[in-house]
Every structure is written in structure tokens, then in C-alpha cells.
Amino acid sequence: MTFSLGPRATSSGYRLAAFDSIGSTNAEALMRARAGETGPIWLVTKAQTAGRGRRQRAWVAPYGNLASSILEVIDTSPGVAATLSFAAGLALESALKAVSLEACVRSSGSDDVTFRLKWPNDVLAGGRKLAGILLEAETVAHDRLAVVVGIGVNVAAAPDGMPNAAVSLRDLGIDIGAEDVFRALSEAWVEFRDVWDQGRGFRSLRRLWLDRAAGVGQTVSVQSGASTISGRFDTLDDDGCLIVMTSDGKRVAVSAGDVYFGTAASIGAT
Template identity: 50%
Template sequence: MAFRLAPTAASEGFRLEAHDTVGSTNALALDRARAGDPGKLWVVSKKQDSGRGRRGRVWATPEGNLAATLLVVTNAELRLAATLGFVAGLALADALDAVVPKGRIAIGLDGGSDGKNRFELKWPNDVLASGAKLAGILLESAILEGDRFAVAVGIGVNVVAYPKDLPYPATSLGALGAACDAETLFLALSDAWSENARLWNDGRGLAAVRRRWLARAAGLGGQVAVRIDGNVVRGTFETIDEDCRFVIRDDEGSVLTIAAGDVHFGAVASAQV
């Protein structure tokens, strides 16, 4: 099966550039933007040789996994454009719900979960299944002429394989018993993106995105540790604020708002992280 767009996405003017293998779908998308592409372009591949995660970390995409980047060209201020990562998380979770049979995935997040979501969203950019990282999202941007921004919304999903040498649990759809290939997942993702992007509405619908995101949030109300520039802050995960920043109440009762950091839940939050 070849990669293809959902009919809803094609009817809304989205386009597709598919590859057997690439260096980085994000890098390719930004190259297209600098060359004048107007956006609404999906760049996808089942193999990526030089993918990146947050803070320059390597994100491996072996053959059969999904590397997908949507190029968004927008006049929205960069602060709002940065919240597209939350749109991406919702779209991917919706797509996974659509293509993975019910009963295949059981959430077991360290720290507790009521099990209402098979796929949960971990702030700021991960999708979890059974408490382990299934997917990561990375936004990269470039300034264009005319006060516009190009935003590469990169989405990497462990479909058939996952890395074993990580400091946190990871998994793949295959390891969880879900028979879904990268092409099928992308088809559902391109459909789910359209719905969630309409909700976001160039940032005007961010409050609605925030509500939807919180309904899928991993670890909400539980113990959390956040590593910020080498320091660790511990407390209770209370919410994300109107700008989608992480809000915790520390052990002394103070409320802290965090714009960037590495989050750990449950028993891991009580240990050294």
C-alpha cells in the first residue's frame, strides 16, 4: 500500500510528498518552504536516517515506522504557532483510536490512570500507550518573507520497532499487538489533522484545543518531576495554562508554570531523574 491522503485532507487542499527513505522529513519540509512552497504539504516516509527529537536528541525511524511532517505556513504569531504541537498530539491520538482495534491497547501509566484513553498525551510532545512512549512530536520553524513563519510539525511513530536503549519506557504498535502499518496510520492521521486544525483555527480556538488535550493528559493530578536546565522540580501536575504551559503545585504549595522541561511521572518522579 502506498501513502495517500484522506479524501477530507485532499479536498481541503493538502498535498503529499512521499519517500521510501529520507534524511529528515522536517528538514525537507523547511527546504520546501524556503523554496516558496505555500504550506499544507505532508512529507512522509517509512524510514528516516537523521531524524531529530527535542533538544537535538536522535529520533530513529527504522524501516516500517512512520515519519511524517506537515508544513504549515502562517501569519499567526510564533507563540501561537508553537501550540501546533498540541494539535498534532490530538490528531495522532484520534488517528490511533481510529485504526487500532479496541481492546488491543491498555493504558498502564506509572503513577496511575483511570484507563479512559488508550492513548494518552504527555506534555509537551509525546504520545503514550501502556505507559510507554509510542510517538514523539517536534516543531521546527523558519522565518519567511512577508512576516510569515514556516512551521514543520514533525510526527514520529514507532509502528513496527522501538529503541531499547532509552532512559524511559518505549513501545511500538507491533509490540502492543496492533496490526497497523505506517500507510494506514498516515491515512487516518491526515484526516484527523484536518478536524483538529479547524478547531485550532490559527490559534483562535486554542482554548478548545487545551480542553481536548487535558481530557487525554497523562498523569494529570499525579506526582510529577520536571527537569529544567539540570534542576528538578517536584509536585502535582495540576493543568496546562491558556498558553499550554505546564502547571504544577510543588510540595510547599506554590504554583509553578513551566514553559520547557522533561517530565517524569509516578514512581519515577519520586526517584532521582
């Protein structure tokens, strides 16, 4: 099976560049943007050898997993562009629900897998990391902003030795290929990208995201550099920051960090 866009993505003008193997789809997308590519274009592979996650961490992608990036060159500020990651999370959660339901129907199984969005950029299944998102942006010609949203999904295998437990679709009993996940993702991206609407629709996205969020109301610890903020995960603000209600009643807005919930929150805070 080969990678292909869904019909809505095709009719909306999206293009596709698929690779047998590549170092990093995000790096390739940024290189193309510097050379004049304006998108929208998806770059996708089942074998990524030099992927990276947040804070330049390695993103391990065994063969058969999905590594993809969407490149769009837009006229907006970096701060507004950053909220596009919430559209990506919603699109990914929607795509995963669609393919898992399809797989369950084919196998006459039961659709009992729930996917949750973990701030700021993960998708969880059963509390374990299934997928991650990395948004990068830089200014290109004519002061426009090249935005690349990298989306990786553990389809065939989950990497070992990660800071947090990981899981794959195969581990969950969902027999589906990376090509199927990508096709569904390309369709869902169009839907939630349209809701985002250059940042004007972020309040709608925020409500949808919170409905699917992991850990709302739970004990949370957020590590950002050398500092740790602990309390209760209250909500997101209108900029997409995580709001932590501390034990002394203060509401603290966190713009970036590693999040730990429940009993893991006390471990993460040590």
C-alpha cells in the first residue's frame, strides 16, 4: 500500500511528497520552505532515521510507524501560529478514532480504545504515549511564516526506554497500517485547520480540545527547565497556556513544560 491523501485534502489543494526513508520530515519541510515552497504540502514516511521531538529530543520511529509533516506558509504571527498545534491534536485524535473503529469493524471486535490529548503535544491511549506533535516555524521570503507541524504515530511498534510509557496501535490490537492513519489524518487536518482559521477560531478549538483532554481536574506537575509548578490542572487560557491552580489558590499560566499527572506528578516534582 502507498501513501495517499484523502479526497477532501486533495480537493482542498493539498499535495503529497512520500519517502521510502528520510532523516526528518520536519527538517525536509523547512528546507523546502527556505527554497521557496509555500505549501500546503504533506511530507510522509514509514521510516524516519533522524526524527526529533520537543527540545531537540530524539523521536524514535521504528519502521512501520507514521512520520509526517504538514508545511504551510502563512501570514500570521508566531504566537498565533503556535495555536495550530491544538488543531493538529484534534485532527490526530479524530483520525485515530476513525481508523480504530474501522479496524474493529473489520475484525468484529469492540471499539473500546479511548484517545486523550495531553498538553501540550501528545496523544495518549490508556495513559501511555501513542503519538506526538512538534510545531516549528521560521520567517521566510517576504516576511511570511513557514509553519511545519510534525506528527508521529506509533503504528507498528512503540519505542523502549522512553521517559514516559509508550504504546502502539498494534499493542492495542488495532491492525491498521501507517498509510491508513495518514489518509484519515489528511482528511481530519482539513476540518480542524478550517476551524482554526488563522487563529480566529482558537476559542472553538480550545473547547473541543478540553473535551478530549487528559488530566483536567487532576493533580499535575509541570517541569520547565529548573522550575516545577504543581497543583491542579484547571483549564487552558485563550492563548493555549495550561492553567495550574496551586495549593495556595493561585492560577498560574504555563506556556511550556513536561506534564505529569496523578501519582506521577509527585514523582515528576522531586
